[in-house]
Amino acid sequence: MKRTEISQFGEFGLIRHLTADMPVRQPSTEKGVGDDAAVINYGGKKDTRTLVTTDLLLEGVHFNLEYVPLKHLGYKAAVVNFSDIYAMNGTPTQITVSLGVSARFSVEDMEELYSGIRLACERYGVDIVGGDTSASMTGLTISITCLGTADKDEIVYRNGAKANNLICVSGNLGSAYMGLQLLERERIALRGKDTNDAVEAFEGREYLLERQLKPEARRDIVAELRKAGIKPTAMMDVSDGLSSELLHICSQSGTGCAVYEDKIPIDFQAAALAEEMNLNIVTCALNGGEDYELLFTCDLKDYEKLIPIDDIYIVGHITDAAEGCRLIGRNGEQLPLKAQGWQAF
């Protein structure tokens, strides 16, 4: 029998392959696979739609309990799902939580994890409505599914970008990745040492740790855009890096893009640490992932409305597909955008 290695497809390739030509039988299914969340119409009032998204976190792949506190892990596991719902321009409302737990963990450990999930739900006004706890032979497994709502006309998909649209991102990029690099470096350097050494190593870098360990979903940006009367033409959250997400938007919208290296927002702490670690911070911002910032495109006519909003940065513009997806360097040199994303396989 033929054996094709999963690494040949990659993570996105595999799920795209497995869910290709997925039939739709239910009249309520408006949008199935292929966006941050599915869109379902249960015949609600005022054109309300139900959004659903799901995320699986596996120990040793998505997190390392040597340096991730369980409470932070719970918080992050919930927030990354909320982020997907906000990226559809919706509001998260309910989650279900399934845990696979090996005997290595105690009840108190699971209380810690759950306290983080509960805290995230409290902050974002979301209910925990179900779940499942199961023994695991190996590490910790966390599977969260999030439901949300949005008005039909408010939903923003990935496929609506048009040539000459502005490309915008919130916050800054690469910080979560630099936080991970810092944690990895200190994990190795500090093995068996005093925890005071760790406190010292992290001093002045608390922001990077927070971005990695306790990210927030950009509910505030979604609210600001709505207040300003801007409806993005396409939107995603940045979970796998700017390059990867932009390529998703361009391929689904049938467009190209031009992104300017010197416009990509970078935090000072991230830049300083990258320098120290001999990393190219722009590469980290393009490919690092886990920023959970919002990437969106909007009409050029929204430019004036966009400017007064804090923490939004215009990084480039959408082009015709024929021009390809390009990164424009500081000296005007042009490079093709490439998705690295997570190379876990």
Added chain:
Amino acid sequence: MKRTEISQFGEFGLIRHLTADMPVRQPSTEKGVGDDAAVINYGGKKDTRTLVTTDLLLEGVHFNLEYVPLKHLGYKAAVVNFSDIYAMNGTPTQITVSLGVSARFSVEDMEELYSGIRLACERYGVDIVGGDTSASMTGLTISITCLGTADKDEIVYRNGAKANNLICVSGNLGSAYMGLQLLERERIALRGKDTNDAVEAFEGREYLLERQLKPEARRDIVAELRKAGIKPTAMMDVSDGLSSELLHICSQSGTGCAVYEDKIPIDFQAAALAEEMNLNIVTCALNGGEDYELLFTCDLKDYEKLIPIDDIYIVGHITDAAEGCRLIGRNGEQLPLKAQGWQAF
């Protein structure tokens, strides 16, 4: 720091402990944790409610790929979720599928798994609307969340049983467990032997294998009850064994129960194999699990309507809480019902 072993709580104890006093903030959340599915009101027409349930399957705990074909595994993973929705007297409509996959698996393996999920969705009219594929350091992880719908007045919870209600089950119990015993026995006996030996060992026991490897959700029973004008007072699907499920219904309804040993429906093949393997088939039926039959209670006045329906068996009745949860033996002896369920921790 205090360390409480999860085994002290057990699987149900842990999830109950972690989700105790879960706050409800969203007006749309009508029923959170504690039933086969959560119930959500998105303000739909005709009092439509959204149901949501989730199930996590882990290799080495819930399935053994030495004898479970991937296609069957996919089919079962989907069907057990549909079963939870039917157990609320609802209709499953959409699922999301998250897979954690190690490099041991090929793309073709995942196609096999997905073909089973697709087949189940085709048969039950359900759409696959999302998912996630991730690398795994260890075994295969499958997390499925199912959405469904039901009219508000049709939903059947676990907590509605009343004294003198009839206790009914569909199909028969213990067959899936005996199928598992057979597979386990032959797995050990047949290591390194010819597959023809396996074919012979399974001859005449195909029904037991099917119940274990390719269970169906009892959509037909839900439809028959509706046609007959019977609305159960409480309902669950039998995933952890009759004892465990009945105790859930009784504790949530504040009642006791009396179940008659000689009324529990047992399949002939299951009984014969139990005899051969020196197992007590009633114990298997009470505690074996994975039957995915429906367990429900209904008013005594529905008795006449119930009788003509095929494949439904009255196994006892609900009592006052003071009488406890009892099994009545063939000679009238009374034993307390105990939940064994899955002792995976």
